[in-house]
Amino acid sequence: xxxxxVEKGSLTEGAExxxxxxxxxxxxxxxxxxxxxxxxxxxxxxxxxxxxxGLTLAAEGRKIFQARRNSSDILAQYRDGKTGAARVGxxxxxxxxxxxxxxxxxxxxxxxxxxxQVYGYMNDLIPKLQDGTxxxxxxxxxxxxxxxxxxxxQILPGRNVIACRVGHPLTRKGSVKLADIGKxxxxxxxxxxxxYQDLRSVLKxxxxxxxxxxxxxxxxxxxxxxxxxxxxxxxxPFSVVFxxxxxxxxxxxxxxxxxxxxxxxxxxxWDTELNPAAQRVRNHIRNEFEALSAxxxxxxxxxxxxx
Amino acid sequence: xxxxxVEKGSLTEGAExxxxxxxxxxxxxxxxxxxxxxxxxxxxxxxxxxxxxGLTLAAEGRKIFQARRNSSDILAQYRDGKTGAARVGxxxxxxxxxxxxxxxxxxxxxxxxxxxQVYGYMNDLIPKLQDGTxxxxxxxxxxxxxxxxxxxxQILPGRNVIACRVGHPLTRKGSVKLADIGKxxxxxxxxxxxxYQDLRSVLKxxxxxxxxxxxxxxxxxxxxxxxxxxxxxxxxPFSVVFxxxxxxxxxxxxxxxxxxxxxxxxxxxWDTELNPAAQRVRNHIRNEFEALSAxxxxxxxxxxxxx
DNA sequence: TGGATTTCATATCTTGATGTTATGAAGCTA
DNA sequence: TAGCTTCATAACATCAAGATATGAAATCCA
Numbered sequence: 001x002x003x004x005x006v007e008k009g010s011l012t013e014g015a016e017x018x019x020x021x022x023x024x025x026x027x028x029x030x031x032x033x034x035x036x037x038x039x040x041x042x043x044x045x046x047x048x049x050x051x052x053x054g055l056t057l058a059a060e061g062r063k064i065f066q067a068r069r070n071s072s073d074i075l076a077q078y079r080d081g082k083t084g085a086a087r088v089g090x091x092x093x094x095x096x097x098x099x100x101x102x103x104x105x106x107x108x109x110x111x112x113x114x115x116x117q118v119y120g121y122m123n124d125l126i127p128k129l130q131d132g133t134x135x136x137x138x139x140x141x142x143x144x145x146x147x148x149x150x151x152x153x154q155i156l157p158g159r160n161v162i163a164c165r166v167g168h169p170l171t172r173k174g175s176v177k178l179a180d181i182g183k184x185x186x187x188x189x190x191x192x193x194x195x196y197q198d199l200r201s202v203l204k205x206x207x208x209x210x211x212x213x214x215x216x217x218x219x220x221x222x223x224x225x226x227x228x229x230x231x232x233x234x235x236x237p238f239s240v241v242f243x244x245x246x247x248x249x250x251x252x253x254x255x256x257x258x259x260x261x262x263x264x265x266x267x268x269x270w271d272t273e274l275n276p277a278a279q280r281v282r283n284h285i286r287n288e289f290e291a292l293s294a295x296x297x298x299x300x301x302x303x304x305x306x307x
Numbered sequence: 308x309x310x311x312x313v314e315k316g317s318l319t320e321g322a323e324x325x326x327x328x329x330x331x332x333x334x335x336x337x338x339x340x341x342x343x344x345x346x347x348x349x350x351x352x353x354x355x356x357x358x359x360x361g362l363t364l365a366a367e368g369r370k371i372f373q374a375r376r377n378s379s380d381i382l383a384q385y386r387d388g389k390t391g392a393a394r395v396g397x398x399x400x401x402x403x404x405x406x407x408x409x410x411x412x413x414x415x416x417x418x419x420x421x422x423x424q425v426y427g428y429m430n431d432l433i434p435k436l437q438d439g440t441x442x443x444x445x446x447x448x449x450x451x452x453x454x455x456x457x458x459x460x461q462i463l464p465g466r467n468v469i470a471c472r473v474g475h476p477l478t479r480k481g482s483v484k485l486a487d488i489g490k491x492x493x494x495x496x497x498x499x500x501x502x503y504q505d506l507r508s509v510l511k512x513x514x515x516x517x518x519x520x521x522x523x524x525x526x527x528x529x530x531x532x533x534x535x536x537x538x539x540x541x542x543x544p545f546s547v548v549f550x551x552x553x554x555x556x557x558x559x560x561x562x563x564x565x566x567x568x569x570x571x572x573x574x575x576x577w578d579t580e581l582n583p584a585a586q587r588v589r590n591h592i593r594n595e596f597e598a599l600s601a602x603x604x605x606x607x608x609x610x611x612x613x614x
Numbered sequence: 615t616g617g618a619t620t621t622c623a624t625a626t627c628t629t630g631a632t633g634t635t636a637t638g639a640a641g642c643t644a
Numbered sequence: 645t646a647g648c649t650t651c652a653t654a655a656c657a658t659c660a661a662g663a664t665a666t667g668a669a670a671t672c673c674a
Contacts, residue, residue: 037386038386052392053382053385053390053391056381057378057381057382060374060377063373063377064375066370067371067374068371070367070370071364071368074363075343078345078360083360085359
């Protein structure tokens with residue numbers, strides 16, 4: 001208050017600056033002067049002139065005023081999701097293959113939002129959602145396995161493909177026969193991953209009982225490297241392969257395999273409200289996946305790129 | 308409050324730091340969180356752990372806390388007279404000859420007190436005392452001319468001497484005869500000064516009607532310089548000559564002249580309380596003059612220095 | 615795991631700061 | 645001196661914040 005009076009030079013304008021009334025300011029000032037027992041303004045001067053002490057203390061008041069305004073700004077930024085942190089969990093292949101690119105775009109727009117990325121599968125991430133360690137989990141899940149305190153928003157239907165390097169012998173044929181597939185070695189995802197389950201069911205589906213695993217347990221980029229340097233095959237989410245299409249490194253066999261009963265979605269905790277930054281991240285991911293869906297549709301109607 | 312909680316790590320200790328009660332702090336905090344609609348501390352954690360936003364805002368709180376403590380310190384310094392300003396007025400000869408040395412000693416002790424020195428005679432200084440432009444006036448005054456709103460503290464009885472250079476012919480004689488004095492020229496103080504009145508009355512008293520003024524209107528140092536370079540005489544306050552005794556430049560004739568009816572004292576305004584710094588200055592001057600009186604007494608009982 | 619301890623939240627009452635409007639007093643200016 | 649501006653005060657309402665007592669829940673330790 002002292003700062004406002006000194007800054008504006010009068011009670012009336014000072015009150016205006018503070019959004020209060022002149023009498024209120026007047027009384028607050030006289031209470032202060034009475035309390036400290038020292039005059040902060042020269043007496044009987046109508047455009048209220050500060051004492052030297054008044055000026056000195058007003059300088060401290062300025063600091064307080066600015067710290068308050070700072071606080072308001074910080075709060076506004078936080079409320080707007082321009083500040084804060086979002087803790088995003090997900091399976092390694094989805095995070096590395098699809099999500100991290102989206103998060104990069106988000107961070108370009110909102111550089112002051114910190115994003116903590118956590119790799120894990122459902123068993124790891126669901127407890128973290130529950131105890132508040134995680135804001136979002138992006139997982140392929142079966143609807144029946146979702147706890148009731150979890151909110152699930154589907155962002156992509158489950159769809160896997162058999163992946164191979166660009167230029168793989170099988171991609172040159174018009175149609176792929178099951179017998180041909182059996183000849184190639186397989187790359188297996190980590191055994192605790194849902195993809196591994198998918199791989200097994202795909203192989204069962206197409207009747208391959210004896211399969212050779214040439215590599216297993218690697219990350220997406222490791223898997224891609226192996227794929228590119230060999231004729232091995234693996235099962236990958238369609239969206240992951242789609243996102244890599246511009247690199248001209250990994251392709252997919254034009255054979256339709258059964259869709260998994262898991263669907264990719266965003267899991268959040270119903271009980272705790274997301275902080276604004278995390279909300280923004282969630283919205284961003286939703287939007288990006290909508291765009292991705294549209295893009296998939298567009299491209300698959302095209303004849304140029306054929307999954 | 309937020310800062311205190313974050314700093315101390317708990318409500319209990321934070322309340323202790325602020326000198327308030329734990330329930331009060333608790334409620335204030337929950338009111339704040341309710342008002343801004345954001346959690347500042349993680350829920351259901353017993354040694355209360357701040358959110359990232361809580362930490363950020365606490366940093367602003369720290370600034371506020373420090374500004375408040377700064378203010379307290381500034382105020383304490385001011386109250387103790389270690390800070391502030393004292394506006395001291397006085398006649399040029401007294402200020403230059405006696406007071407300024409005392410003020411120098413004061414400033415050595417309290418370097419943060421600003422002293423504004425104002426030269427003037429009674430007619431100039433009394434109005435300034437009245438309108439608050441001046442804190443203290445150190446003047447030789449007649450008791451009857453003191454306004455009733457003025458507080459007067461005598462610090463030295465009025466006493467003038469006839470001054471001359473050290474080694475002046477008149478100082479070599481055992482006793483000075485009036486006839487001898489008439490031969491020497493006179494230095495006159497500024498005509499509007501009380502000393503000028505004193506000079507006239509002294510000359511009248513010792514029966515000199517025709518006197519030659521060789522110099523007039525100068526400051527004390529100018530007067531002293533003229534005295535030292537000639538055999539001229541002048542009338543000076545005894546205390547001024549006494550203070551100059553160590554310079555071995557100006558001496559006094561051993562002839563007693565009538566004391567003026569003015570007495571040196573400190574004038575202040577009864578209506579307005581002195582600020583602490585000015586009070587300290589007043590006390591200091593009073594003490595110094597007490598010491599000066601004692602010193603005068605001691606030295607005058609000595610035979611070495613003879614006024 | 616269960617009791618002891620610590621830490622925080624809530625209830626209730628009191629006090630004082632701050633807000634509002636109406637109005638008067640006093641300094642400033644032309 | 646008249647008029648304008650600026651501040652102070654009164655009366656009332658509201659609410660933040662202080663105190664004490666006490667309960668609830670998390671944490672710690674045996």
